[in-house]
Amino acid sequence: MKKIILMLCIFLLLVTITTKEAKAFYEENELSQITKIANQNGVSINTWSMYIKEPIQHFSTMRDLDKSVSVFLKNEKEYTWSPKKAEKDYYKIEGKKESASLGIAEKVLIIIYSQNGKYNLSITYDIKGKWNESKWPAIFNMYKNKIDNYSTFYTIQGTANIENSLYTEASQLLADFSGEEVQSLNENNFVSLSAYTKHWENKLPLGDNQYMNLHIAYRETSEPANKVKVTIGTPIITSEY
Structure with a gap:
């Protein structure tokens, strides 16, 4: 019983810290x-x-790039992914998901193209929704790592x-x-x-x-x-x- 109470206290403490962190970020965020x-x-x-735009990734072979894309798609199971589609100078894959509770819709765009003898991978995230200030802390928690590390x-x-x-x-x-x-x-x-x-x-x-x-x-x-x-x-x- 004591272990359960201790675990519950730790959980509540982590939730409190995360919420305060999100609120602090919100006050400073653009x-x-x-x-x-x-x-x-x-x-x-x-x-x-x-x-959100990740840095362009460069690969020496298309095989290495395809492996990277496969791992990415495998890890991002929450999205509905389209088949790879050939455009004029590149290939693209689109992923979509929605969160009704947060009122947002997200689209991920994967672009594959070659340039200067390299195979390049571009990944961007487009998140949209109706504005509701009270939901921002939860949205921030979802994307914190990407916000901190990408443009x-x-x-x-x-x-x-x-x-x-x-x-x-x-x-x-x-x-x-x-x-x-x-x-x-x-x-x-x-x-x-x-x-x-x-x-x-x-x-x-x-x-x-x-x-x-x-x-x-x-x-x-x-x-x-x-x-x-x-x-x-x-x-x-x-x-x-």
Whole structure:
């Protein structure tokens, strides 16, 4: 009986530590900061996405690459995998799974191609869902290892009622990120700002010693004139906007 109680206490302690770790990560994570600032600027968040890209793996022979893919597919049994499909210059395999309890859908894309005498393997994960802040700690626990070790892109989409021009509203949002505009596209019904903020380490080079790690887009909709679609991503938006 004492052993059972001890094991139960250890289990509860581990759960508590994991939950605190997830909450601490959430406070520091780019996605958390994006959603917080978006809410402060009157953006009602509808959907979110997380795009994770593993480093390209290189193989000397196709046989070695195929072995690696076989091991990967064997370990990832939760996905429904498509047969290998030949495209013009590469092969691809897609895996899909959904989590109704977390409200997310995930797609894994495996790309196989040859270049410079090497056989290359690219693996990316595309996770999407309706935004629900309370579910993020559990989602984080699922992907923590990948988030810690691979390139991760976040995007949120929502709507907002605005009083000023699209560019003015986007610039005000950018200021709350302490961001500096690097490039912009300003049209009558659409504005896109590429920017850089020192708060985040992740960044993409643009040339001429310029970088971006924040992307903001405002677009007019068919809704009332003052209601617009808002998309925010880091280091770049990875969905249609």
